[in-house]
């Protein structure tokens with residue numbers, strides 16, 4: 001087996017690629033395939049995005065064949081996390097996705113569920129959860145069989161070098177949130193300080209979660225998030241992603257994967 005390729009582990013499926021460009025190609029293919037399956041099975045594709053490098057890695061979806069073959073009219077787009085800034089601000093995850101992706105494909109504008117940027121963090125989190133509850137009621141977003149949580153067809157996450165996913169940061173109280181679907185923080189260790197985020201129960205109720213990580217600066221944290229290293233890293237946010245009834249797939253380039261057991265043990 002080559003060091004690149006797929007490895008099934010207890011922490012999900014690891015897909016390791018030679019370069020970030022290859023990650024982008026395979027990620028587009030994976031998303032297009034899940035969209036097709038969800039539209040066939042449910043009539044909709046409910047997808048949640050994060051911010052960061054993930055969005056430019058999704059860029060191949062704007063190109064052939066996906067721009068023509070994907071059933072964009074069935075996409076319903078959400079954010080797993082958002083910064084509490086205006087939608088025109090350079091820090092806005094909505095703006096990033098809009099500029100790089102959403103404005104380049106024929107989506108239905110009313111299916112894009114961005115976060116209300118005219119409210120406080122607390123109010124915007126409450127409103128977003130309310131909207132989500134209505135969409136779960138009518139099953140535009142599925143519902144988990146084991147909790148009342150939404151069951152997104154796909155939640156896409158990146159991972160920070162501290163191991164955060166969405167806006168769930170290490171050692172933050174927000175990791176313990178069990179009741180809310182969407183919550184907020186006002187003390188993010190990375191700017192901007194105010195953010196909204198899906199909670200772990202929502203992330204872990206999805207049908208599919210993909211965590212996309214590239215670059216050598218993430219290698220050590222990725223090792224702690226995936227491998228058993230002797231010390232207890234069960235509270236590292238990326239390690240807390242564990243969709244019980246769903247699939248977890250890690251899209252990695254070999255720089256990010258370089259410290260993983262699965263990568264080191266194979267030639």
Ligand SMILES: O=C(O)[C@H](O)[C@@H](O)[C@H](O)[C@H](O)COP(=O)(O)O
Nearest residue numbers: 050051052053158159160165166
């Ligand atoms: O809004 C955010 O800040 C993101 O959603 C965040 O969780 C991001 O995905 C990671 O920080 C990884 O970002 P990079 O891939 O750019 O390092």
